[in-house]
């Protein structure tokens with residue numbers, strides 16, 4: 001296929017370019033990450049975002065069914081026949097007015113982009129479909145990643161469905177059983193190695209290079225191309241109106257980087273008039289971006305960020321033998337590989353960075369759950385961050401906000417059960433100060449196997465059964481049932 005795509009070094013001082021058919025995860029000349037770029041003037045670019053709606057009528061065609069590939073004109077690096085899709089991206093922007101009201105926001109202004117609805121249960125599928133498409137394009141057979149869980153689940157799923165051998169490296173840090181179970185079930189060769197995620201990724205980058213495995217971590221620029229489409233679907237959910245804020249958790253910083261790239265291109269193509277602002281939320285126990293931006297003052301600086309600052313920070317971490325620690329295992333990362341690209345995203349989208357504690361994350365997760373949206377702890381960092389940014393006035397109560405719920409609630413049921421009951425279902429290193437259960441705990445009630453005890457537990461009077469209830473409907477007092485506060 002004649003392609004308008006090429007790869008380009010993200011370091012403005014270098015700017016080396018490579019063919020789209022090359023398999024690289026960093027610039028050969030300077031070591032910085034690569035971007036996929038397009039020579040839009042030589043291609044066919046849609047005139048309006050609304051024109052993508054025509055694809056809905058051709059949903060029986062897999063590429064038009066996919067929530068990633070129906071936007072393929074905005075990531076045109078592969079011929080249609082190369083695409084590895086399993087119908088990812090059937091995710092929707094959910095209006096969360098009740099949750100928003102609880103946070104003090106104006107009605108109709110809070111939205112949740114529910115990426116847990118993807119085939120493997122996290123947003124990673126958006127990126128994996130694109131990276132597997134490139135892997136097929138270059139004839140790779142074996143694919144590998146380091147993972148805190150969701151990348152390996154997604155890789156294993158796509159490998160199994162598309163005839164690749166999947167190899168996943170997991171560290172000794174926490175991995176939620178929901179995620180591990182997926183990698184095992186989909187038949188990925190799973191290697192557990194000594195060290196945290198950061199060490200694991202360093203190792204797998206090296207191993208992949210030496211053994212010629214195709215690397216699927218977010219250093220792979222094709223992953224980010226697929227993840228851009230989360231921004232397109234949020235626009236679609238708002239009838240192509242740009243929201244005021246996008247809020248996303250920050251781990252390895254691939255997702256926020258993809259969002260920034262999406263808007264950089266939409267602006268360049270004239271498909272939107274402005275970008276929303278971006279809020280990236282770190283966990284306090286894994287807050288490298290927060291430190292780099294808010295304490296060290298790092299900025300994109302026109303493509304020339306001051307790398308000595310981050311090198312100094314990492315040297316200090318090494319010296320202190322620092323390891324990240326947070327209940328939000330998907331963002332338990334202290335050396336985010338996409339840091340430079342994240343600075344660029346903050347620049348394009350006039351972004352801010354905040355950090356939240358594990359307690360704030362778990363309380364926010366319970367609140368999200370209480371309004372009927374399941375997510376894993378890392379995803380709940382968005383709402384915890386939103387609470388903080390509303391409180392300190394960064395985000396206005398009348399502004400329109402979309403939080404990206406990155407992973408499904410069933411990924412990490414241990415965190416949820418522990419929050420509600422205080423019971424740990426598997427051994428996790430928890431700091432001693434952590435409360436036994438959360439403030440919104442919905443504890444199961446122990447009840448004897450007899451009618452009076454059950455009536456008592458339901459808050460019903462003992463004579464309830466004697467009363468004639470003609471409609472067959474018993475009005476229950478709500479005292480002991482979960483409550484909704486306004």
Ligand SMILES: *Cc1c(COP(=O)(O)O)cnc(C)c1O
Pocket residue numbers: 122123124150151218249250251252253254255256330331376378379406407408
């Ligand atoms: C991977 C992941 C993140 C972090 O995304 P990055 O692109 O690494 O910043 C957040 N939440 C969930 C559920 C994830 O799986």
Ligand SMILES: [Zn+2]
Pocket residue numbers: 009010011014015016027028029030031032
């Ligand atoms: Zn370079």
